[in-house]
Amino acid sequence: MQNQDTIAAIATAAGVSGIGIIRVSGPQSLQVGEKLTASKLPVKHVLFRHFYDNSQIVLDHGICFYCPAPHSFTGEDVVEIQAHGGPILLDMLLERICQLGARLSRPGEFSERAFVNDKIDLAQAEAIADLIESGSRAAARAAMRSLQGDFSNQINHLVADIVHLRSYVEAALDFAEEEIDFLSDKKIGKQLQACQATVVHILKRAQQGRILKEGINLVLAGLPNAGKSSLLNYLAGFEAAIVTDVPGTTRDVLREHISLKGIPLHVHDTAGLQDTSNPVEQEGIKRAWLEIHRADIILLLVDSTPGITAADEAIIKQLTSLNYQLVYSKADLIAENIVRQSDGLYISTRDGYGMPALIDRITSNQIDYNRDDQIILARHRHIEALQQAQISLDQANHIFTETGSGELMAEDLRIAQQQLSEITGEFTTDDLLGNIFSRFCIGK
Ligand SMILES: Nc1nc2c(ncn2[C@@H]2O[C@H](COP(=O)(O)OP(=O)(O)OP(=O)(O)O)[C@@H](O)[C@H]2O)c(=O)[nH]1
Ligand SMILES: [Mg+2]
Secondary structure, three states: OOOOOOEEEEOOOOOOEEEEEEEEEOOOHHHHHHHHHOOOOOEOOOEEEEEEOOOOOEEEEEEEEEEOOOOOOOOOOEEEEEEEEOHHHHHHHHHHHHHOOOEEOOOOHHHHHHHHOOOOOHHHHHHHHHHHHOOOHHHHHHHHHHHOOHHHHHHHHHHHHHHHHHHHHHHHHHOHHHOOOHHHOHHHHHHHHHHHHHHHHHHHHHHHHHHHHHOEEEEEEEOOOOOHHHHHHHHHOOOOOOOOOOOOOOOOOEEEEEEEOOEEEEEEEOOOOOOOOOHHHHHHHHHHHHHHHHOOEEEEEEEOOOOOOHHHHHHHHHHOOOOEEEEEEOHHHOOOOOOOOOOOEEOOOOOOOOHHHHHHHHHOOOOOHHHHHHOOOOOHHHHHHHHHHHHHHHHHHHHHHHOOOHHHHHHHHHHHHHHHHHHHOOOOOHHHHHHHHOOOOOOO
16 A cells, blocks of 8 residues: 655754654655655665755755665665754754655654555554563564564464364354265364464464563562551561551552562552541552453462451452462461461561572562573553454354364364454554554654
8 A cells, every 4th residue: 555645854862963764655656755855866875965954955965865665664766864963953954854845754754654565564564563562672572573473473473373273163063965974084173273372372472572671570469467568568678668557557558669670560559448437548559450451460468466367268269269378477476386387378477487488489480581582572452362263163063073173173263363363463453553663663
């Protein structure tokens, strides 16, 4: 698809620097570049040129080059100018470029054009933003792998397998009167299970990638006075939260961002969970439950001096479907020889007892740094699409084994295929595209 507009933007970061780059893309790029430099721009030559204003006064000099469509990042005619990196100077050059027929680009518009022109798919476009924003070397490496198509290839292979399976099932439906008994064909069940296993595998790697990118959401929960705020302070290494022996000290959710063994961690300290008529505390408890349901891991703190009470048990009942770890606090207050429960970890924020084991529990199973070349730097929408596809494939398998309805199975396979294709952008809506690209920086 050809865009009529020619867009331009400063591609380098705002501020003073040695060099500043302006990128121009669209059908008028060459004309804009040749007028700006008052010279011809032969194809794919790095050229030293003067850049002129509309009175033919030299604004600056530097390097420029012209890449004709489709052999450019956007797939359109592109001219790139490398001038000196002063913000006023770059603004003057950009203004001149706009006078010559370009317009200012929107955030992410260059990448959006690359996507529209099939130079990259949606997951690769997102990988560009992730690469630029990556907060660690492992994240940068993972983003680069996605940009090179690693993630998209895995999705494309899986989609191809599902399409293959679907066509087989649909063919069996078309020839139903010829009594092709596709149910008795073990191949279908095996292929379907292979697809399910692939989704599980990709999802696991994607979830690790999300943690690498966004960090682990850890929520400290428990009864009032269980020692939640003390643990937050211990992990943060400073007095982030108020600690008193008054039950109900913490009301709002307190957040601290820390790093444990190189993994970013967002620790949320919450209000003690108890029945109360105090409206301020009630609101705090409501917010605590919201955080609990969003958590990657919940540490349920139980004061080890009384041990588990009926009130703790009532909380545990509500956590059964969530990823929680029982933590017995204030271990320094109980005698060494007392029998310890095996269902939880014992800690003390007073003397640091049990902290290495707790930190291991929080970080283990999250990211395998020995195999970080396997991690997919996934976004929330990728994980959601994978989870939806997983549900559809599970459903297809259920139908296959329980009812043998080819129609229903084919429909579930179709839905799974569509859900996965959203990742690479084969099926998308304009809203989704707008949402994704508007978060990019200008000039990318
Ligand atoms: N001896 C001992 N006391 C602790 C330990 N951790 C916390 N405490 C004490 O227990 C009391 C409550 O601690 P907090 O950290 O405020 O407990 P909380 O769970 O945040 O309480 P709320 O905010 O009221 O829900 C304070 O007096 C702390 O000093 C510990 O490891 N050992
Ligand atoms: Mg507290």
